[in-house]
Amino acid sequence: MTQKASLGKVLVTGGAGFIGSALSQLIADRSEGWVVMDSLHPQVHPGGKRPADLHEKAELIVGDVVNPEDWDRVLEHGPFDLVVHLAAETGTAQSLAEASRHSRVNVVGTTEMLDAFTRAGQIPARIVLAGSRAVYGEGRWNRESDGTDFYPGMRTHAQLAASQWDFPGAAPVAARADLNIPTPTSIYGATKLAQENLLTAWAGSHDTTVNILRLQNVYGPGQSLINSYTGIVSLFSQWSEIGKQIPVYEDGVITRDFVYIDDVATAFEAVIDSDPAVTNGQVYDVGNGVGTTIFQIAEIIAEYHGAPAPTVNGAFRDGDVRHAWADISRTTEVLGWEPAWDVRRGVAALQEWIAGQDERVV
Known part of the structure; x- marks a missing residue:
């Protein structure tokens, strides 16, 4: 097997979270230093403890992306x-009631990062952003009468x-970054699109390669x-x-693209290893490439546990989109990446992991 190139010195913001920990286990050994900046927010990290899944090589710096002083401390470990x-x-859903909080972290946190790079005179060669399928909103639909697409x-x-x-x-159409016009319908989606625009504008003025992965619904051990x-x-x-019966919103036919955490980590590795001359400034969709209804995912989970079959309750959430799944053909073609986990196998692996955990939200 050909040995992959060193990644140099790496900074991962929010790197003690679900995706950051999984990514660290996959590629931290290839770095000359793996620095993690994370606020260890209690909503995710009870007790403010270092996560067990974070690679031992990772140097964890507790700091908030909205604080310039925290950025200055972190960049002392650079470039x-x-x-x-x-x-x-x-x-x-939370973003609808806490719009300022989401905007501060997602938008201002990103601009504080860029300002900190400027103050320190440190221009990274590459920035990779974890984008979101939320930027698509309801996305493209196709008229049955004449076959034309519309938003x-x-x-x-x-x-x-x-x-x-x-x-x-x-009828809904699968999202694809080079074909869809982003039309977010949530505060969260709007802030994630702002992140994309901010990074692209800044990177273009500093000869920095920027890549964006628009992630679908990520799940798996470690979340x-x-x-x-x-x-x-x-x-x-x-x-x-x-043994609780799962209530399913609307008519049960809300569609999502559930992508397993290991596949997300390998997608990040693929774009990090990609040729900047080919991928600079590009946005790629990361999903399983298959739409699964909420009722179907609920059925799979209930069957695993022998729990009561899900029930459709007709409830809804304002700002929720009806159908969201990705066309990953371009991602597969350009990055040489493809998902390895189907939903049923991934759900089973998640249940096995959950069984060994102590903490619960219910």
């Missing part, structure tokens, strides 16, 4: 060749209250079991584990 920007508030925009509260789940006479905003797979798993 950095590679920056992986994971730090973000991630709750789609229907946000489903209003009135539509949802009237149980008008879909857009009549139209927070106490943060109800980090994904329904974890929440559904904990409900089924205790």
